[in-house]
Amino acid sequence: QVQLVESGGGSVQAGDSLKLSCVVSGRTISRCAMGWFRQAPGKEREFVAAISWTGVGTYYRDSVKGRFTISRDNAKNTVYLQMNSLKPEDTAVYYCALLYGRVTTVADEYDDWGQGTQVTVSS
Numbered sequence: 001q002v003q004l005v006e007s008g009g010g011s012v013q014a015g016d017s018l019k020l021s022c023v024v025s026g027r028t029i030s031r032c033a034m035g036w037f038r039q040a041p042g043k044e045r046e047f048v049a050a051i052s053w054t055g056v057g058t059y060y061r062d063s064v065k066g067r068f069t070i071s072r073d074n075a076k077n078t079v080y081l082q083m084n085s086l087k088p089e090d091t092a093v094y095y096c097a098l099l100y101g102r103v104t105t106v107a108d109e110y111d112d113w114g115q116g117t118q119v120t121v122s123s
Helices: none
Strands: 003-007 010-013 018-025 033-039 046-051 058-060 068-073 078-083 092-099 117-122
Touching: 003 092, 018 033, 018 092, 018 117, 033 068, 033 078, 046 068, 046 078, 058 068
Parallel strands: 010 117
Antiparallel strands: 003 018, 018 078, 033 046, 033 092, 046 058, 068 078, 092 117
């Protein structure tokens, strides 16, 4: 059974940084695309960042470009999301997701999901 466990969330001030981690167990991620999504209270889940299985292709929603960086360490079966210059509008539960195929920004195409980690940014 595949499990994704996120960590690294917390409560920070605007302008601070956080690094989220997602550790996958139950299968190797080396041939999987990985994504980060987030959901704020009362809002739909939205795409944040994704990375191809090679790590060469990375994709970001416009509002986080230049501030967030997605990366992966296949040897550790782990994906990361480095978040810099955080803003109050980044407040949400952040989810890690795994896709057995080509990278996409569409949440419905991802196969496995973590439980999420809360990120709260105060002004």
